[in-house]
Amino acid sequence: MLIWIFVLCVIIIPTSVLWKKRWLLYHAWKIPGPLSVPLVGSAFLLSATKDNFFDLVCGKLDSWRPVIKLWVGSQLYIATMRPTDVEKILTNCLNKSPFYENFNDIMKDTLLTSKVSIWKEHRKMINPSFNLKILNSFHDTFVSYSTEMVKYLSDLEGGEQTNLFPVIWEKTLDAALATLTNVNPQVIKERRRFITVIVKFEEILIQRFHTFWLLVDFFWKLSNLHKEHKEVCQTGHAFLENILLQEKKQYDSDDINDIQERVYQELVSVLPNMENSPTQEEINRLDYLERVIKETLRLVPTVPFILQYADEDIKCGPYVFPAGSNLIVPLVLLHKNPAIQWEYMVVLKAKSFFEVVYRNLDSYRPVIKTWIGSELYITTIRPADVEKILVNCLNKSPFYENFNDVMKDTLLTSKVSIWKDHRKMINPSFNLKILSSFHDIFVKYSREIVKYLLDVGGTEQTDFLSVIWEQGRLNTIIAEEYKSYESEDRNDDTIESKRFLRNLTKLNRTNQITREEILEETNFMLMAASETAAITINTILTILGIYSDIQERVYQELASVLPNIENSPTQEELNRLDYLERVVKEILRLVPTIPFIMRYADEDIKCDPYVFPAGSNLVIPLVLLHRDPEVWPEPEKFDPDRFLPDEVGKRHRCSYIPFSFGVRNCIGLKFGMMVVKVMVATILRNFKVTHNLQVSDGDNGLMLLRDQIVIQIGEELDGMVMIRSGDNRQGVCPVKFLQEV
Numbered sequence: 001m002l003i004w005i006f007v008l009c010v011i012i013i014p015t016s017v018l019w020k021k022r023w024l025l026y027h028a029w030k031i032p033g034p035l036s037v038p039l040v041g042s043a044f045l046l047s048a049t050k051d052n053f054f055d056l057v058c059g060k061l062d063s064w065r066p067v068i069k070l071w072v073g074s075q076l077y078i079a080t081m082r083p084t085d086v087e088k089i090l091t092n093c094l095n096k097s098p099f100y101e102n103f104n105d106i107m108k109d110t111l112l113t114s115k116v117s118i119w120k121e122h123r124k125m126i127n128p129s130f131n132l133k134i135l136n137s138f139h140d141t142f143v144s145y146s147t148e149m150v151k152y153l154s155d156l157e158g159g160e161q162t163n164l165f166p167v168i169w170e171k172t173l174d175a176a177l178a179t180l181t182n183v184n185p186q187v188i189k190e191r192r193r194f195i196t197v198i199v200k201f202e203e204i205l206i207q208r209f210h211t212f213w214l215l216v217d218f219f220w221k222l223s224n225l226h227k228e229h230k231e232v233c234q235t236g237h238a239f240l241e242n243i244l245l246q247e248k249k250q251y252d253s254d255d256i257n258d259i260q261e262r263v264y265q266e267l268v269s270v271l272p273n274m275e276n277s278p279t280q281e282e283i284n285r286l287d288y289l290e291r292v293i294k295e296t297l298r299l300v301p302t303v304p305f306i307l308q309y310a311d312e313d314i315k316c317g318p319y320v321f322p323a324g325s326n327l328i329v330p331l332v333l334l335h336k337n338p339a340i341q342w343e344y345m346v347v348l349k350a351k352s353f354f355e356v357v358y359r360n361l362d363s364y365r366p367v368i369k370t371w372i373g374s375e376l377y378i379t380t381i382r383p384a385d386v387e388k389i390l391v392n393c394l395n396k397s398p399f400y401e402n403f404n405d406v407m408k409d410t411l412l413t414s415k416v417s418i419w420k421d422h423r424k425m426i427n428p429s430f431n432l433k434i435l436s437s438f439h440d441i442f443v444k445y446s447r448e449i450v451k452y453l454l455d456v457g458g459t460e461q462t463d464f465l466s467v468i469w470e471q472g473r474l475n476t477i478i479a480e481e482y483k484s485y486e487s488e489d490r491n492d493d494t495i496e497s498k499r500f501l502r503n504l505t506k507l508n509r510t511n512q513i514t515r516e517e518i519l520e521e522t523n524f525m526l527m528a529a530s531e532t533a534a535i536t537i538n539t540i541l542t543i544l545g546i547y548s549d550i551q552e553r554v555y556q557e558l559a560s561v562l563p564n565i566e567n568s569p570t571q572e573e574l575n576r577l578d579y580l581e582r583v584v585k586e587i588l589r590l591v592p593t594i595p596f597i598m599r600y601a602d603e604d605i606k607c608d609p610y611v612f613p614a615g616s617n618l619v620i621p622l623v624l625l626h627r628d629p630e631v632w633p634e635p636e637k638f639d640p641d642r643f644l645p646d647e648v649g650k651r652h653r654c655s656y657i658p659f660s661f662g663v664r665n666c667i668g669l670k671f672g673m674m675v676v677k678v679m680v681a682t683i684l685r686n687f688k689v690t691h692n693l694q695v696s697d698g699d700n701g702l703m704l705l706r707d708q709i710v711i712q713i714g715e716e717l718d719g720m721v722m723i724r725s726g727d728n729r730q731g732v733c734p735v736k737f738l739q740e741v
């Protein structure tokens with residue numbers, strides 16, 4: 001018996017595992033890499049302290065350039081630093097490495113972490129919130145937070161030394177909240193707490209990565225660190241819940257208040273002189289008002305039902321609506337989402353009879369039959385059925401005979417034979433020329449309504465509907481309707497409606513994305529938008545503190561493009577800051593804010609002379625890719641002119657990818673560059689940055705990398721910012737550049 005157990009453990013199980021992995025093993029065999037032992041692979045080589053983990057990993061990968069394999073347990077990791085491989089990987093492998101599952105507790109199924117099927121849908125939904133028009137509208141917000149930053153720094157003059165990084169992060173978080181959501185950042189009291197949650201989350205993950213046994217799920221879940229991790233995630237989610245709540249409140253109140261104001265603004269701009277009567281051409285320019293009217297008619301169709309009669313069988317999908325049936329098209333249901341239906345009913349105080357009818361029809365959507373005595377009524381709200389009915393059944397339902405006493409054989413009620421004749425006779429009275437001639441009459445009666453209302457001002461309450469009815473019989477009234485926007489799906493193209501969170505909230509109302517998914521996406525988006533930008537800005541200021549000559553050139557450019565220090569930079573001025581742009585790019589080359597990207601090979605990827613086999617994790621170490629000596633002569637040298645247009649043209653497009661590459665690249669690329677440029681330009685226009693770090697400090701001056709997920713400049717940096725004001729004031733504000741909060 002014991003012998004069999006021995007055989008099972010030592011021969012059969014390992015052999016079957018090896019057999020399953022034979023494809024990986026076969027191709028991995030040909031790829032160079034360090035010593036690997038059964039069960040743990042090369043993981044023992046990565047055991048390090050918290051402070052040198054990152055250096056150690058980079059050092060290992062660097063020493064096996066350009067391609068290296070590493071077994072960590074049974075997982076195969078292949079890292080490549082060849083731009084052609086990088087292009088193949090980022091183009092063909094859209095799935096993320098299982099490594100990203102480590103983020104699941106705090107951001108499951110987000111753009112960053114999700115499987116390709118979910119990612120595709122979410123990216124399609126989120127992309128419109130990052131189009132150029134929307135991004136351009138963020139400029140002023142970025143400028144205003146940069147100005148706040150300048151004020152904050154100025155106030156430090158002569159005071160205590162303050163660490164700059166958390167302050168920058170707070171400002172980038174505020175900018176992200178103000179642009180990606182419609183929530184006023186000032187309303188969110190625990191913003192600072194969210195930042196500490198992110199930092200704690202990252203610290204815990206790093207601690208897990210370099211504590212070997214915690215990589216095994218079983219031990220991890222038993223550990224105190226896991227308990228702490230769960231608490232941190234809960235705090236993060238509570239913050240997000242609050243944002244979603246605020247966004248919802250804002251959404252609801254925007255719906256009610258803003259529309260009338262927008263109508264008014266349009267009226268004021270198209271009809272600036274209140275005394276003049278509008279011309280027809282002016283009325284035609286009232287696009288927004290036109291949309292409001294259409295939307296009102298969608299929500300409150302003045303005629304709520306159309307009833308036709310089937311003279312012959314009508315085939316509609318799986319059903320036949322038989323000859324002899326009455327076909328009902330309930331516009332009120334056709335136009336609306338079931339969730340808002342009853343809200344609307346309450347607002348319009350519908351008679352209880354109608355309410356019952358609507359409720360019944362609605363509960364059987366989209367098609368329902370009802371027998372009333374011997375009459376068959378079929379109701380449908382499927383647009384395709386509606387088209388068939390309205391095209392083919394021109395006769396009205398016998399129901400219209402109820403109107404015979406007051407309007408027999410009218411256009412509304414008559415049989416098709418009579419209707420055809422009448423319609424032919426009446427049509428000419430509604431041609432465009434005739435209608436145009438009505439304009440002045442409509443204006444006259446509208447003015448009478450205004451006059452009437454002015455006259456009743458301050459006197460008794462008056463029934464508004466009867467005034468309108470009397471003057472012009474225009475029975476579209478919107479007064480109360482917008483209260484029902486609460487759960488409504490508007491097709492609105494304002495910036496507010498396209499903002500990331502508003503857009504997702506709208507999609508949630510039509511069940512295209514769940515609330516949980518929105519929460520996770522928002523969580524990651526705010527993290528990505530604020531932390532990466534804050535780190536990039538802090539890194540730029542730190543590096544420019546080392547290279548004071550380059551900082552001076554940046555300043556000269558700023559002083560020439562933005563000569564008046566008091567003025568906020570316009571977008572056009574920022575676009576002219578070419579040298580600053582090159583400096584930012586060179587810093588993102590040397591210290592990419594995200595140091596690694598990992599993908600999963602769903603299929604074999606041929607990268608001569610190797611095959612990266614299906615099932616392997618493909619690692620792109622940006623920090624090393626960007627320092628490949630064959631592409632970047634003197635790679636550690638800080639030289640912004642590497643990004644002169646001629647130089648860029650000489651390199652492979654995947655030799656520099658701080659924002660990743662291909663369809664699954666960084667969605668916030670332009671947003672990130674904008675916010676970073678605005679903040680750095682505003683700070684450096686006002687201050688000179690200096691500190692105690694020299695190029696000779698640390699490994700290679702700039703290779704000061706700590707074991708953080710998001711790369712950091714190491715060393716505790718004491719420094720100062722010196723005020724550059726128009727009158728040459730030389731105030732000194734002591735700061736630190738420590739990337740800790």
Ligand code: HEM
Pocket residue numbers: 111112113123525528529530532533536588592593594596597598657658659660663664665666667668669671672673676
């Ligand atoms: C400013 C510096 C920034 C840098 C250097 C940066 C870099 C990156 C990189 C390298 C990735 C790919 C990560 C991976 O595949 O593992 C990424 C993804 C992403 N970034 Fe950024 N990012 C920055 C700013 C932003 C901003 C401001 C936002 C949002 C406003 C943002 C949102 C995202 C999102 C949502 C993804 C996932 C995209 C997807 O998979 O579809 N990033 N970023």
